[in-house]
Amino acid sequence: MKRLRLVRRNNESWLVKVAVPILSILLAILVGWIFLVLSGYDAAETYRRMIQGAFGSPYAISETIVKAIPLALTGLAVSVAFRMKLWNIGAEGQLYMGAFAAAGVVMFLGDWPSWLLLSVMLAAGFAAGAIWGLIPGALRAFWNVNETITTLLLNYVAIFWVSYLVFGPWKDPNAMGFPLAPRFPQAAYLPVIPGSRVHIGILVAVAVAVLLYIVMKYTRWGYEVRVTGESPEAARYAGMNVVRNILLVMLVSGGIAGMTGMIEVSGITHRLQQDISASYGYTGIIIAWLARLNPFTVLLVAFLFGALLVGGFGVQTYGIPYAIVLMLQGAVLFFLLAGDIMLKYRLTITRED
Amino acid sequence: MDLNSIVALLAVAIVAGTPLLFAAVGEVMAERSGILNLGVEGMMLVGAVTGFIVTVTTENHWLGILAAAAGGAVLAAIHAFICITLKGNQVVSGLALTIFGTGTASFLGKNYVGLPLTNRFNPIDIPVLGDIPVLGPILFRHDAMVYLSIVLALALWYIMFRTSWGLSIRAVGENPAAADAVGISVSRVRYLAVIVGGMMAGLGGAYLSLAYAPTWQESITAGRGWIAVALVIFALWNPLRAILGSYLFGGVEALTFRIQTAGFQISPFFLSMLPYLFTILVLVIVTIRLRQEAGVPAALGFPYDREER
Numbered sequence: 200m201k202r203l204r205l206v207r208r209n210n211e212s213w214l215v216k217v218a219v220p221i222l223s224i225l226l227a228i229l230v231g232w233i234f235l236v237l238s239g240y241d242a243a244e245t246y247r248r249m250i251q252g253a254f255g256s257p258y259a260i261s262e263t264i265v266k267a268i269p270l271a272l273t274g275l276a277v278s279v280a281f282r283m284k285l286w287n288i289g290a291e292g293q294l295y296m297g298a299f300a301a302a303g304v305v306m307f308l309g310d311w312p313s314w315l316l317l318s319v320m321l322a323a324g325f326a327a328g329a330i331w332g333l334i335p336g337a338l339r340a341f342w343n344v345n346e347t348i349t350t351l352l353l354n355y356v357a358i359f360w361v362s363y364l365v366f367g368p369w370k371d372p373n374a375m376g377f378p379l380a381p382r383f384p385q386a387a388y389l390p391v392i393p394g395s396r397v398h399i400g401i402l403v404a405v406a407v408a409v410l411l412y413i414v415m416k417y418t419r420w421g422y423e424v425r426v427t428g429e430s431p432e433a434a435r436y437a438g439m440n441v442v443r444n445i446l447l448v449m450l451v452s453g454g455i456a457g458m459t460g461m462i463e464v465s466g467i468t469h470r471l472q473q474d475i476s477a478s479y480g481y482t483g484i485i486i487a488w489l490a491r492l493n494p495f496t497v498l499l500v501a502f503l504f505g506a507l508l509v510g511g512f513g514v515q516t517y518g519i520p521y522a523i524v525l526m527l528q529g530a531v532l533f534f535l536l537a538g539d540i541m542l543k544y545r546l547t548i549t550r551e552d
Numbered sequence: 553m554d555l556n557s558i559v560a561l562l563a564v565a566i567v568a569g570t571p572l573l574f575a576a577v578g579e580v581m582a583e584r585s586g587i588l589n590l591g592v593e594g595m596m597l598v599g600a601v602t603g604f605i606v607t608v609t610t611e612n613h614w615l616g617i618l619a620a621a622a623g624g625a626v627l628a629a630i631h632a633f634i635c636i637t638l639k640g641n642q643v644v645s646g647l648a649l650t651i652f653g654t655g656t657a658s659f660l661g662k663n664y665v666g667l668p669l670t671n672r673f674n675p676i677d678i679p680v681l682g683d684i685p686v687l688g689p690i691l692f693r694h695d696a697m698v699y700l701s702i703v704l705a706l707a708l709w710y711i712m713f714r715t716s717w718g719l720s721i722r723a724v725g726e727n728p729a730a731a732d733a734v735g736i737s738v739s740r741v742r743y744l745a746v747i748v749g750g751m752m753a754g755l756g757g758a759y760l761s762l763a764y765a766p767t768w769q770e771s772i773t774a775g776r777g778w779i780a781v782a783l784v785i786f787a788l789w790n791p792l793r794a795i796l797g798s799y800l801f802g803g804v805e806a807l808t809f810r811i812q813t814a815g816f817q818i819s820p821f822f823l824s825m826l827p828y829l830f831t832i833l834v835l836v837i838v839t840i841r842l843r844q845e846a847g848v849p850a851a852l853g854f855p856y857d858r859e860e861r
Contacts, residue, residue: 234659286643344839347590347643348782352828355775363821481651488644522658529594529652533630536640536648543639 205544215541220489223534224503230530231523245519252513253506261395265467267498267505268397269294269459269476271404273483274490274497275411276328276455281492282415283428283448289335289350290456291480292357293328297457298464299361300327302369302380302471305387313386320387320461321403328457329450331357336449340442346449354480362473369471380471389466398466404501407455408494415494424448456480477508478525485532504528555686561806562690566698569802571596571756571764571773573701575780576787576794577708578752582628584712584789585745586725586851589631590646592753593777594653595624599754600761601661604768608664613671617697617758624754625747627653632746636739639855650777658770666767673697673763695763697755702795704752709791721745725849728856738856753777775828782831786838788847804830 228246235242253263273290280287300323308316331353338344364370364380371381389398415421423444427434434441463475486504490496511524575592582589589595602623607616631649634640673695681692712718723731724741732738760772779801787793808823842848 238659288647338836342836342840344836345782345785348778348785348835349832351778352775352782352832355828356825359821359825363819366821367819481647484644484647485651520659520662522655522662525651525655526659527655529648529650529655532644532648533634533652536634536645537638539640540638 204547204549205540206547208543208545211542212545215538216491219538219541220491220500220535223489223531223538226534227527227530231527234526235519235523240519245514245517245523248514248517249507249510251510253510258395259509261392261397263502263505263509264401265396265398265505266477266508267502268400268404268466269463269479270482270486270504270508271498271501272400272407272459272462273456273479274486274501275404275407275483275494276452276459277480277483278487278490278492278494278497279411279424279455280448280452281428281487283424283444284431285336285339285445285448285452286347287332287335287350287449287452288347288484289332289353289453289480290459290483291476291478292350292354293331293453293456294460294463294476294480295354295357295361296331297324297328297460298471298475299357299364299460300324300457301461301464302383305383306369306381309384309387311386316386317389317465320465321458324457324459324461325454326457328460329454331457332449332453333446336446336453339449340445358473361471361475365472371470378473382470383465387465388469389462391466396467398462400462400466403458403462404498407458408498411494420444420447456483482508482528485528488532489535557810559686559689561803561810563693564806564809565799565803566690566694567764567802568805569798569800570698570701571759571776572780572783572801573705573795573798574756574759575753575777576783576798577701577705577791578624578749578756579780579784580749580787580789580791580794581708581712581721581752582746582749583784583852584725584849585721585742586728586849586854586856587632587635587742587746588642588646588853589628589649589746589749590643590781591627591631591649591653591777592780593773593775594650594657595627595750595753596653596757596760596773596777596780597657598623598627598653598660599757600772601657601664601757601768602754603758604667604669604761605660605664607669607671607762608667611671613673613762616671616762617755620754620758620762621751622754624750624752624757626750627656628747628750628753629743631750632743635855636742636746639857642853642855661768661770664768666769669762669766672766673759697759697763701755701759704755705791705795708748708752712791722849724856725851728851732856732858742856753780756780779827779831782835785842786834788838788842789849790847801827801831 232242235245254260276290277287301320304320304323335346335349338349339346365378369380371379389400391398423439427444464471482504486497486500490500507524511521515521575596579592599620603616603620606619607613627649631645634645635642675693675695678692682688720736720741724738728738761768783797786797804827808826811823
């Protein structure tokens with residue numbers, strides 16, 4: 200009698216590492232296809248329009264890049280924490296706090312020269328996100344409080360805080376009653392590529408990716424983070440300071456997410472408002488996982504997910520709910536997790552007599 | 553505050569705590585078996601929307617809550633398959649479940665947003681008991697789902713702590729290798745616990761769309777799934793403590809309504825933050841006092857692999 204069996208692998212297969220994410224994306228598209236057909240939509244036409252909307256013209260591609268920038272940054276932010284198996288799912292809130300701080304800087308230093316103003320805004324965005332990440336980080340480091348729940352709950356607090364500001368004290372009296380903070384002066388705008396909305400934030404994303412790659416691969420701290428992620432016991436045994444590393448990781452992770460918020464208000468909305476983020480903080484989690492926490496792969500995957508977001512916005516005019524984007528994202532992650540069993544096991548056929 | 557408003561506040565606390573109670577008790581069950589499911593928010597949303605759609609189309613709210621439980625169970629089964637059979641990462645799978653559930657719920661509910669409900673769960677004034685002063689209005693004038701949640705919490709407590717079946721669940725969550733050695737099927741027990749957990753989360757969601765709101769809107773759960781996950785820790789993985797905890801958290805929500813209607817000069821946005829901040833505060837206090845011992849299933853979060861024994 201023949202039987203299928205899972206047999207433990209001795210070493211990870213690079214083929215599986217690459218093939219599983221690609222297959223996951225394809226299978227998620229298939230699931231979306233089935234869902235669309237069952238709901239009475241024309242799946243082929245929906246996907247065609249999505250691709251058209253994301254890549255069909257130079258403008259479409261530039262919009263995809265515009266969405267890819269915050270996605271790459273939040274993806275990088277959470278991947279730092281995930282390296283150490285710290286489940287920071289609070290990038291969304293850290294982003295909002297960064298946006299809040301950047302907008303605050305503009306309020307008080309709006310007449311500064313542009314380069315200086317933008318630098319201070321970026322630093323303030325980083326600091327605010329870092330603090331928002333350090334709160335759950337400290338709770339985890341000193342008292343072992345579950346950071347998954349605290350980071351997530353702080354998202355709500357941050358979003359309500361920004362809502363409070365734009366509905367209340369920071370509301371622009373000239374916004375005809377809309378909950379918007381005052382528009383930034385030109386000096387607070389990120390420079391853009393003429394004719395598009397693609398801003399200099401793209402360079403920030405690439406720089407952060409390069410920096411993280413170098414730090415993780417070549418510094419002692421990066422080594423400690425990786426070891427602690429693999430095995431906290433080994434890290435402690437080797438005399439690594441786990442408490443300090445948790446704090447540092449959450450500071451960097453939150454800080455990058457905070458910078459994302461600054462970049463969005465300075466590069467896109469040009470003011471503080473409620474819907475700065477299209478769930479970038481949550482999508483970043485999927486991107487980080489799909490990219491296997493590799494900073495350069497995060498950039499690539501962020502581009503694909505930027506396309507998904509832009510394509511998803513596009514098919515709304517065709518009557519497809521935007522929720523299809525979330526379904527596809529969730530499905531990709533399921534398939535990825537399911538496929539990852541092939542990293543540790545291989546499927547063999549054994550003969551039993 | 554006079555007696556009447558305290559009574560009203562406590563009555564609202566029970567109602568506001570009911571969706572949390574369903575979800576938290578379900579999560580207690582799953583975590584007792586060793587499987588962490590962070591997809592509660594997603595399962596609640598799917599439960600809320602399937603319950604609502606079925607109730608609107610059949611005009612039978614009992615069928616509605618059956619559908620809600622089924623919806624939650626289907627999502628939980630995906631999580632179970634990934635975490636138990638394929639030994640995938642439970643944290644990430646739970647997040648995927650929340651994202652997928654959020655998307656699926658708003659996709660399915662697209663044409664049902666804000667529809668009125670003809671067949672909702674209405675409060676029932678229980679004869680005699682409902683007339684008891686003070687206690688009557690607090691405890692005995694609620695809708696059927698409030699009592700269902702208490703009955704299910706008690707039943708699951710009984711199963712988990714007083715039956716051999718429950719012993720298997722706890723054994724599998726504490727020491728799966730030992731449970732396996734005495735002939736308990738680790739996978740089967742865990743599947744069952746996770747799926748029952750999903751049903752409970754689905755019911756919790758349905759309570760929002762069929763009794764509490766009662767309507768469907770995309771953000772109807774508003775993070776309650778996550779509060780329920782925190783509640784499990786507060787409850788020390790015990791359904792009886794979960795009853796207490798749910799009403800405590802419901803009380804905070806009730807209090808924010810109360811403050812709002814009383815006309816205090818506090819921004820509604822600050823009041824909206826309260827349940828989340830309160831949850832974090834409670835989580836911190838409980839974790840510090842707990843020191844990672846009492847109650848935490850030892851194998852929580854770890855897949856079981858026979859070859860790794």
